[in-house]
């Protein structure tokens with residue numbers, strides 16, 4: 001389990017992480033999602049003691065990383081896949097890491113097999129593709145058979161087979177009861193990998209909730225309704241606080257209430273609905289809406305919409 005309390009990191013005038021508190025639970029994959037520069041890597045680096053917090057604390061399995069006698073057995077981290085001695089072979093890199101932490105060569109062979117590195121294990125790391133480098137980074141993280149895994153952008157540079165492999169690995173490790181914390185900016189991947197999401201923007205937690213709650217969150221559900229009796233239906237819906245957007249004659253998009261409630265209102269009043277379609281919000285839509293105000297680097301041009309003004313975030317999810 002990872003627990004952060006009031007964690008902050010300032011670099012001079014820049015506040016990279018701003019008073020964040022969260023818990024990453026065992027037995028689940030927790031996704032750490034946020035736009036570029038949001039503070040994901042800085043937070044992860046503080047968890048494993050590579051950056052010192054300007055304020056606050058963070059513990060892994062109840063103690064700060066540095067206090068653990070055998071930290072590789074507590075937490076394995078993939079933070080920067082390129083941070084390896086490029087002239088060494090993958091095998092020797094893992095052996096050197098293992099030797100300094102009292103880990104057996106048997107375990108080195110196990111993680112090589114687990115990460116599919118056998119064909120390149122004796123090759124120099126300097127010649128590795130990005131994907132092979134990621135696999136090696138994950139092998140290092142797994143070396144101590146830790147109960148907590150922190151993976152910063154683990155699918156970066158992986159081909160589809162590699163992405164699927166990371167997904168299955170993360171889910172398998174969580175199913176064994178481990179704590180799995182992984183960052184990504186690939187929302188679609190998070191949607192199928194993570195059980196729980198922590199969303200960060202400009203150093204602050206924007207949402208911390210099960211994935212489905214983020215997708216369903218705060219009355220963002222919309223329903224498309226077609227009826228010939230709009231004059232009878234719409235005032236009732238409005239009276240109950242629903243928002244109505246007219247798409248065309250007799251066709252409306254309703255938010256602020258769910259499809260079932262609309263069906264019940266129509267049934268009670270014997271209003272014929274010829275269409276009632278809940279609109280599925282993708283995680284990507286939910287994420288874009290959540291982080292709209294918190295993107296550090298905005299793109300201009302070729303966007304479908306102009307940069308939108310501030311909008312309320314999902315209720316109950318902003319910390």
Ligand SMILES: Nc1ncnc2c1ncn2[C@@H]1O[C@H](COP(=O)(O)OP(=O)(O)OP(=O)(O)O)[C@@H](O)[C@H]1O
Pocket residue numbers: 011014015016017034035036037038039040041042043185296
């Ligand atoms: N060593 C540093 N010195 C100064 N500023 C830093 C340093 N490290 C990070 N920052 C700044 O802190 C903010 C958070 O950076 P961080 O790398 O944690 O974000 P991130 O969410 O991991 O982004 P990305 O997805 O782009 O990797 C950014 O504005 C970044 O420029």
